[in-house]
Amino acid sequence: MPVFGDLSDFPLTELLPVVAFRTGALKIALEEQGTISEIYIQNHTVCGIRKEGHYLEPLEAHQVLRDLLRRTSGLFWFDPDAEPPKTNCLSWPVHQIILEFAEEQDEAALLQHHLPTPETTFELAGEPRSYQLPLSQSIFFEKARPHLERGTTVEALATLLGLSVPHVALHLHKLHLAGFVAPRRAFRPPTPAAGQSNVLARLWRALARNRL
Amino acid sequence: MNGERLKLVISGPVGAGKTTFVASLSDIPVVNTDEVSSELIGKSTTTVALDFGALTLDGIQVYLFGTPGQERFAFAWDTLLEGAFGLVFLVAGNQPATFPTARRMLDYLTTNFPVPFVVGVTRKDLAQVWSAEEVASYFRLPAPHVLAVNATSREDCREVLLQILRFWGVAGTKIPPEKAEHAGTSSH
Amino acid sequence: MSKQKELENVVGQLRSAVPDITGVIVASSDGLSLAGDLPEGELARAAAMTATAASLGRRITDTLELGSAEEFAVKGQQGYLLVYRAGDKAVIGVAARAGANIGLINLEVRSATEKIAAVLG
Numbered sequence: 260m261p262v263f264g265d266l267s268d269f270p271l272t273e274l275l276p277v278v279a280f281r282t283g284a285l286k287i288a289l290e291e292q293g294t295i296s297e298i299y300i301q302n303h304t305v306c307g308i309r310k311e312g313h314y315l316e317p318l319e320a321h322q323v324l325r326d327l328l329r330r331t332s333g334l335f336w337f338d339p340d341a342e343p344p345k346t347n348c349l350s351w352p353v354h355q356i357i358l359e360f361a362e363e364q365d366e367a368a369l370l371q372h373h374l375p376t377p378e379t380t381f382e383l384a385g386e387p388r389s390y391q392l393p394l395s396q397s398i399f400f401e402k403a404r405p406h407l408e409r410g411t412t413v414e415a416l417a418t419l420l421g422l423s424v425p426h427v428a429l430h431l432h433k434l435h436l437a438g439f440v441a442p443r444r445a446f447r448p449p450t451p452a453a454g455q456s457n458v459l460a461r462l463w464r465a466l467a468r469n470r471l
Numbered sequence: 472m473n474g475e476r477l478k479l480v481i482s483g484p485v486g487a488g489k490t491t492f493v494a495s496l497s498d499i500p501v502v503n504t505d506e507v508s509s510e511l512i513g514k515s516t517t518t519v520a521l522d523f524g525a526l527t528l529d530g531i532q533v534y535l536f537g538t539p540g541q542e543r544f545a546f547a548w549d550t551l552l553e554g555a556f557g558l559v560f561l562v563a564g565n566q567p568a569t570f571p572t573a574r575r576m577l578d579y580l581t582t583n584f585p586v587p588f589v590v591g592v593t594r595k596d597l598a599q600v601w602s603a604e605e606v607a608s609y610f611r612l613p614a615p616h617v618l619a620v621n622a623t624s625r626e627d628c629r630e631v632l633l634q635i636l637r638f639w640g641v642a643g644t645k646i647p648p649e650k651a652e653h654a655g656t657s658s659h
Numbered sequence: 660m661s662k663q664k665e666l667e668n669v670v671g672q673l674r675s676a677v678p679d680i681t682g683v684i685v686a687s688s689d690g691l692s693l694a695g696d697l698p699e700g701e702l703a704r705a706a707a708m709t710a711t712a713a714s715l716g717r718r719i720t721d722t723l724e725l726g727s728a729e730e731f732a733v734k735g736q737q738g739y740l741l742v743y744r745a746g747d748k749a750v751i752g753v754a755a756r757a758g759a760n761i762g763l764i765n766l767e768v769r770s771a772t773e774k775i776a777a778v779l780g
């Protein structure tokens with residue numbers, strides 16, 4: 260039961276990370292074109308881009324991709340049974356596409372609903388990434404890193420770095436998509452023998468006994 | 472939490488199935504109230520529409536609060552979440568347009584309020600619906616935090632409750648830490 | 660001839676013009692591989708690094724007012740990576756052996772970048 264929706268709710272840069280772990284084609288129908296474009300994904304990589312039934316060569320594929328990345332309306336759905344490209348895989352990493360495209364336009368306005376609120380707290384994500392960030396992301400990340408080590412809200416970081424809140428929200432959002440930072444969840448499981456866990460343990464036992 | 476009363480908050484966008492979820496678990500008919508007594512929700516005297524239900528197990532009363540989903544009611548959530556032992560955040564799997572705002576809200580709440588949480592993806596019975604895995608990928612959450620739920624099924628709702636308790640580590644259960652690799656993260 | 664073929668010919672011609680060149684990558688300015696004669700497993704990384712290097716080079720020439728960026732050279736003990744802009748939309752990375760004739764490479768690449776810029780429009 261795969262992903263579907265409208266690009267007006269999910270621009271392609273938000274969609275690609277969602278399907279990156281799957282193998283198959285993200286199909287997009289643009290109203291005025293009457294054709295379906297397909298982005299074939301495998302192993303967190305864009306392998307091919309197909310239009311009108313045939314896979315495009317890299318140059319043309321790139322133009323189609325950039326066009327799709329800018330689209331703010333259109334239907335999409337994911338087809339896990341789509342036919343993969345027979346020739347060379349484009350080998351375009353999803354993280355490269357979503358990170359680089361940020362430079363191009365004022366995404367902050369477009370992505371408002373997808374961006375974290377100013378009071379959301381972020382910290383460094385546990386997993387080190389094996390790839391490089393694009394330049395401006397890299398510069399931001401290095402400046403933000405000491406604050407992210409301790410954990411910081413979006414608005415606090417904006418104040419510390421002298422940047423606007425939407426700007427920082429967009430950067431953190433991209434770094435989150437790329438796996439470099441993550442929201443710092445406030446909940447920490449208590450150590451055993453905390454008083455209230457007796458009540459919870461009883462609740463657990465009552466539920467586990469299927470007594471509803 | 473005071474004595475043998477626990478509070479569970481059920482939230483999420485409009486139409487996700489919050490009322491249904493509360494009804495499935497509640498022993499009493501669900502009360503949709505415009506004004507909830509200040510004693511139950513804490514210090515606030517704000518008027519806001521909530522669904523209220525209650526479940527009693529082994530003498531423990533679990534109060535179920537279904538909140539309004541809209542972001543503009545976020546001011547009320549401070550007091551609702553205070554002392555809650557869990558947050559259930561429901562999204563309808565066939566309404567992806569609601570996901571972005573839902574994620575935004577969830578990340579705000581869970582980074583500011585220390586409460587374990589589960590995202591429930593409802594409408595799993597439909598043909599065109601996002602899977603729990605895909606919703607987890609969009610929300611950037613590890614698998615244990617996202618479950619497919621049929622809100623009309625008492626069994627499914629019970630499973631969500633059990634998962635919240637697992638996060639507390641009761642009965643020796645342990646969920647892997649937050650920083651575990653999750654679906655959708657580039658691993659190369 | 661398709662534009663893709665023209666691009667691949669430019670890469671091939673560059674390779675054969677200078678024996679000391681060990682690899683060529685043509686990438687979009689957003690770091691995606693468009694053509695190249697590196698092994699498939701290395702294309703993605705080479706494209707990303709070439710675009711980043713070109714970006715950095717441009718940042719430096721802009722900040723220090725050095726005029727328009729021409730070349731970004733990284734020299735290691737065992738060889739070079741030379742990065743050049745090829746119009747506004749693409750960058751070209753050339754890997755060369757240590758001791759390579761950089762002057763000759765620059766000359767050949769200049770003509771290659773002009774062709775690439777023309778193909779991409």
